[in-house]
Amino acid sequence: NAGVMQNPRHLVRRRGQEARLRCSPMKGHSHVYWYRQLPEEGLKFMVYLQKENIIDESGMPKERFSAEFPKEGPSILRIQQVVRGDSAAYFCASSPRGVGTTNEKLFFGSGTQLSVL
Amino acid sequence: AQKITQTQPGMFVQEKEAVTLDCTYDTSDQSYGLFWYKQPSSGEMIFLIYQGSYDEQNATEGRYSLNFQKARKSANLVISASQLGDSAMYFCAMNYGGATNKLIFGTGTLLAVQP
Numbered sequence: 001n002a003g004v005m006q007n008p009r010h011l012v013r014r015r016g017q018e019a020r021l022r023c024s025p026m027k028g029h030s031h032v033y034w035y036r037q038l039p040e041e042g043l044k045f046m047v048y049l050q051k052e053n054i055i056d057e058s059g060m061p062k063e064r065f066s067a068e069f070p071k072e073g074p075s076i077l078r079i080q081q082v083v084r085g086d087s088a089a090y091f092c093a094s095s096p097r098g099v100g101t102t103n104e105k106l107f108f109g110s111g112t113q114l115s116v117l
Numbered sequence: 118a119q120k121i122t123q124t125q126p127g128m129f130v131q132e133k134e135a136v137t138l139d140c141t142y143d144t145s146d147q148s149y150g151l152f153w154y155k156q157p158s159s160g161e162m163i164f165l166i167y168q169g170s171y172d173e174q175n176a177t178e179g180r181y182s183l184n185f186q187k188a189r190k191s192a193n194l195v196i197s198a199s200q201l202g203d204s205a206m207y208f209c210a211m212n213y214g215g216a217t218n219k220l221i222f223g224t225g226t227l228l229a230v231q232p
Contacts, residue, residue, distance in 0.1 A: 033220075043222045045220065089160065105164050106220065108162035108163075109161070110159070110160055111160050113160070
């Protein structure tokens with residue numbers, strides 16, 4: 001039973017390029033969360049998606065960042081025109097249920113380390 | 118606003134001894150959950166233990182236990198009989214946002230287990 005799969009594990013981009021981070025949730029999980037971890041900090045919530053729907057994007061920067069979770073395929077976090085400040089570890093997490101469940105633990109992937117040169 | 122505070126940037130512990138990692142939280146919600154995650158040097162986030170705000174008993178999972186003191190708003194993690202493999206970053210987290218079940222994380226404590 002595979003866990004949450006993220007790829008690539010490491011991604012290097014030059015300033016101005018686009019970064020695409022992929023996340024396949026655990027089998028049977030339809031709720032996906034993206035978190036960002038800056039150096040020396042804890043994870044910070046970015047966006048929460050269910051299949052084909054963005055439920056909560058209150059932690060997402062208003063520009064250059066977008067996320068999707070299509071009916072088929074992985075969830076994608078897309079960062080356009082990357083800047084050095086986007087360098088961070090990006091974690092995806094999934095859960096079988098999200099709404100109305102306060103004790104639903106999240107299963108995290110291994111993260112994608114984005115480095116912007 | 119919700120807040121998680123971990124005041125210990127780093128801790129040392131001798132192998133086979135117990136260690137307590139501190140976590141305090143702030144929330145105006147009546148219903149909430151508290152989590153501890155472990156992040157080894159490989160980077161993945163590993164769930165360790167969960168405590169619900171209405172749970173009367175302290176949570177335990179193997180060598181991990183959560184010392185939950187609701188009035189003091191603290192949720193300390195106790196690791197008994199430390200092992201070398203316990204060396205990692207440990208994050209305390211709390212869910213918020215009601216139905217969306219988002220987590221807010223503390224800044225973490227780096228635990229080093231010495232032989």
